[in-house]
Amino acid sequence: MTVPDQQRELLDVSADRWHERIADLLAGGMRFLTLWSDPAERVACALGSGYGTTVVRSTPAPGELQSIVDVAGAAAWDEREIHDRTGVQFAGHVPLRPLVAHPAATADWVTPVSGDDVHQVAVGPIHAGVVESGHFRFHVVGERILHLDLRLFYKHRGLEAAAAGATPDLAARLAQRACAACAVTNSVAVAQAYESAHAGVPDAAVRRARTLLLELERLYNHLNDIGAICSGIGLATGSMAFAELKERAQRVNAELTGHRFLFDTIAVGSSDLDIDASTAAHLRARVAAIGAEAALLWADVGANRSVRARIRGAGILVRDEALRLGACGPAGRASGVNDDARADGGLLWYPGFVGATLNDPSGDVAARIEIRAREITACCAIIEDVLSDPVRPGRVTLSGPAAGPGIAQLESPRGRTVAVVEPDRAVIAGLHLRTGSYANWPALAAACTGAILPDFPLINKSFELCYACVDR
Amino acid sequence: MPAWTGRPGVFVLLRHLAALRRSTDLARGAPRSVAIRHVDAGSCNGCEHELGATLGPIYDLQRFGLSITASPRHADILLVTGPVTTRMRDALLVAYSAMPEPRLVAALGNCALGCGLLGDPAEMIGSVEAILPVAVRVPGCPPTPDEIARHLLAGLEEVRAAHVRPTS
Structure with a gap:
C-alpha cells in the first residue's frame, strides 16, 4: 500500500x-x-x-x-x-452567543422567540433515563417545535487544558477519556496528529491494528444506536435484541484486548496488538455471526409496518441544510452528504473502500437507521478482512518535527473527527479535538425544527451524539 | 368520624393513612425493590453504557427489584458517575435534596471515586465523596455490568437495613 x-x-x-x-x-x-x-x-x-x-x-x-x-x-x-x-x-457573527460559558441569565444565551402562544420547555441538565447531562431549551407552540437551543458543556473537564505540556502518550490517553464510545477514534486521532507533525509513516501492522480497533468500535456503537432508536420508537423487542448483539460485540472487544471499550489499546508511534492465527480465526467467526444476525434482525424490524410509520418523515434534515451546517457521518450520509473520512485514504487499512449509501437519502429517522444497518454489514466485512491474517505489533517511523501543527482526520461512529496537535519538542503544547458529535449537534437542532416535542427523543436517538466528546 | 376531617391539606390525609397502616398487626417489612436515580456528573459515558447494559436482556437487574426512576422524588439510591464537574455540582445537589429519607448515594466508576484519569482540576470537584455521603462504591473504568450488578444488589441490602433502622 x-x-x-x-x-x-x-x-x-x-x-x-x-x-x-x-x-x-x-x-x-x-x-x-x-x-x-x-x-x-x-x-x-x-x-x-x-x-x-x-x-x-x-x-x-x-x-x-x-x-x-x-x-x-x-x-x-x-x-x-x-x-x-x-x-x-x-x-459579522451576530449575535455571537455563548457556547462553553454558562451565563446565569437566560436572556444572555437563549434565542428570543416570540408570537402567540409561544412558550419554552426546559429539559435537563439531568435527563429522565440513563443519559448524559446537557440542557435543551425548546421553543414551542403546543407540541410543535419552532426552535431548539442547546446548552452543553455541563461535563467540561478541561481535558485539552490538561493535555498542554503533556507527553504525547498522556495526551492520547486524555483524549481517550473524553468519551468512552469514541475512545479508539479520539486516541488514534491524537496519535496520528502527533505522528503527522513528525512526518510519520506507519507500517502495515500498525495500519491494520488501528483499522481493526476503529471498526470494532463502530460495530458496537452502531448496534447500540439501532437498539436506542428502537427504544425511541417504543419497540422493546428491537431494543433488547440489539442490546444482546452489542453485548456480544463488547465481549469480542474484551477477549481481544482485555477491555470492553478497547481502552488503552492505542499508543503513539507503535502498536502492541498481537493476535495469533487461531485467535483471529475464532474472533472472525464470532464477528461474522454478529453481522449476519444483525442483518436478519434489521430485515425483520425494519419491515415492520408500525416501525416504518413511526420513523418515516420524522426529523428531516434536508441535504442543503446538512451541507451548510457541515453534517457528517451516518447523519450526513442519511441526508445525501457522501462524506466519509475512510474514503480519503489516510494512514489506515481501507483498500478499495466504498462507503455504504442509500438509494433514497431522505434525511429522516428512517434514513439514519437504515444507513447504520448497511454500515454494520460493511464494518463486519472490514473486520473479517483484517482478521483473516494474524495481527502483529508494528511501528511508525518518525522524522524530526516539522513546522506547524499536526492534523489527523478519522471517521468516528458519529462522523468526521479532527485532532490538532501542536508539538513542542518532547511534549505537546496544545491539543484540539473536534469530534463527529461536535460537528453534528447543530444539525440535530435543525432537524428538530418543525417536529413535534414527543418525537424529540426518537430524533435525538437517530443522531445518537455524544455529549462527553463535545464537552471534553 | 375520621381524624383528618376538618384539617386542611393532603399531607395531613397521607400522614393519617400511614398511621392507619401502622396500626395493623402485619409485620412492617423492609422494601424489596430499590428505585435508582442516575446522575451523570461529568462521566465519559462509559459508566452509562455499562449501567444501561445491566438493565438489558442479559443482566436484567429489574428481576431483582432494581429499577431506574425518572424522578429523585421516587428514588432510594442516587447513583452518580463522573468526577463532579463544577458545572454539574448544583444540579447534583438539587437532585439529592429532592430525595426522600432514607436515601443512599452510590458512586459509580473510578472518576466518581476520585481515582480516574481526569482533566483540569479547576473544572471539577474531583469526587462524589467531597460533597455527598457515599454509601456504595463501584470501582472500575468503567465497571463491567457484572460488577455494577453485584454492588447494586449489595446496595439493596443497605437500603433494607436503612429502612429497618429508626431514622432520626
Whole structure:
C-alpha cells in the first residue's frame, strides 16, 4: 500500500486577509475542518482536501477577526467556543452567543422567540433515563417545535487544558477519556496528529491494528444506536435484541484486548496488538455471526409496518441544510452528504473502500437507521478482512518535527473527527479535538425544527451524539 | 368520624393513612425493590453504557427489584458517575435534596471515586465523596455490568437495613 498524499500547507496571513484566504480555499473545493486558538494566541483554521490539509493562521487585530460563518456555516460553534475561551470577537457573527460559558441569565444565551402562544420547555441538565447531562431549551407552540437551543458543556473537564505540556502518550490517553464510545477514534486521532507533525509513516501492522480497533468500535456503537432508536420508537423487542448483539460485540472487544471499550489499546508511534492465527480465526467467526444476525434482525424490524410509520418523515434534515451546517457521518450520509473520512485514504487499512449509501437519502429517522444497518454489514466485512491474517505489533517511523501543527482526520461512529496537535519538542503544547458529535449537534437542532416535542427523543436517538466528546 | 376531617391539606390525609397502616398487626417489612436515580456528573459515558447494559436482556437487574426512576422524588439510591464537574455540582445537589429519607448515594466508576484519569482540576470537584455521603462504591473504568450488578444488589441490602433502622 502506498503512502497517501500527506500534503501539509501552512499559511500565516494578516487579520485583514483571513476571511478572503479561507473563502478562496473553500471556493477551490476544500472542506472546513476546524478552528482553534493556538498556544501563540493566533486563531487557526484547518481545511482539508482528501487527506491533505491547509492551515490558515492569523493574529486577531485588535482582538478581532472577520467571521467565516458566511462561507463555512460549520464554523459557527467553533467561533462561539473561541470567543468564550479567549475573548476574540468575530465581526459579522451576530449575535455571537455563548457556547462553553454558562451565563446565569437566560436572556444572555437563549434565542428570543416570540408570537402567540409561544412558550419554552426546559429539559435537563439531568435527563429522565440513563443519559448524559446537557440542557435543551425548546421553543414551542403546543407540541410543535419552532426552535431548539442547546446548552452543553455541563461535563467540561478541561481535558485539552490538561493535555498542554503533556507527553504525547498522556495526551492520547486524555483524549481517550473524553468519551468512552469514541475512545479508539479520539486516541488514534491524537496519535496520528502527533505522528503527522513528525512526518510519520506507519507500517502495515500498525495500519491494520488501528483499522481493526476503529471498526470494532463502530460495530458496537452502531448496534447500540439501532437498539436506542428502537427504544425511541417504543419497540422493546428491537431494543433488547440489539442490546444482546452489542453485548456480544463488547465481549469480542474484551477477549481481544482485555477491555470492553478497547481502552488503552492505542499508543503513539507503535502498536502492541498481537493476535495469533487461531485467535483471529475464532474472533472472525464470532464477528461474522454478529453481522449476519444483525442483518436478519434489521430485515425483520425494519419491515415492520408500525416501525416504518413511526420513523418515516420524522426529523428531516434536508441535504442543503446538512451541507451548510457541515453534517457528517451516518447523519450526513442519511441526508445525501457522501462524506466519509475512510474514503480519503489516510494512514489506515481501507483498500478499495466504498462507503455504504442509500438509494433514497431522505434525511429522516428512517434514513439514519437504515444507513447504520448497511454500515454494520460493511464494518463486519472490514473486520473479517483484517482478521483473516494474524495481527502483529508494528511501528511508525518518525522524522524530526516539522513546522506547524499536526492534523489527523478519522471517521468516528458519529462522523468526521479532527485532532490538532501542536508539538513542542518532547511534549505537546496544545491539543484540539473536534469530534463527529461536535460537528453534528447543530444539525440535530435543525432537524428538530418543525417536529413535534414527543418525537424529540426518537430524533435525538437517530443522531445518537455524544455529549462527553463535545464537552471534553 | 375520621381524624383528618376538618384539617386542611393532603399531607395531613397521607400522614393519617400511614398511621392507619401502622396500626395493623402485619409485620412492617423492609422494601424489596430499590428505585435508582442516575446522575451523570461529568462521566465519559462509559459508566452509562455499562449501567444501561445491566438493565438489558442479559443482566436484567429489574428481576431483582432494581429499577431506574425518572424522578429523585421516587428514588432510594442516587447513583452518580463522573468526577463532579463544577458545572454539574448544583444540579447534583438539587437532585439529592429532592430525595426522600432514607436515601443512599452510590458512586459509580473510578472518576466518581476520585481515582480516574481526569482533566483540569479547576473544572471539577474531583469526587462524589467531597460533597455527598457515599454509601456504595463501584470501582472500575468503567465497571463491567457484572460488577455494577453485584454492588447494586449489595446496595439493596443497605437500603433494607436503612429502612429497618429508626431514622432520626
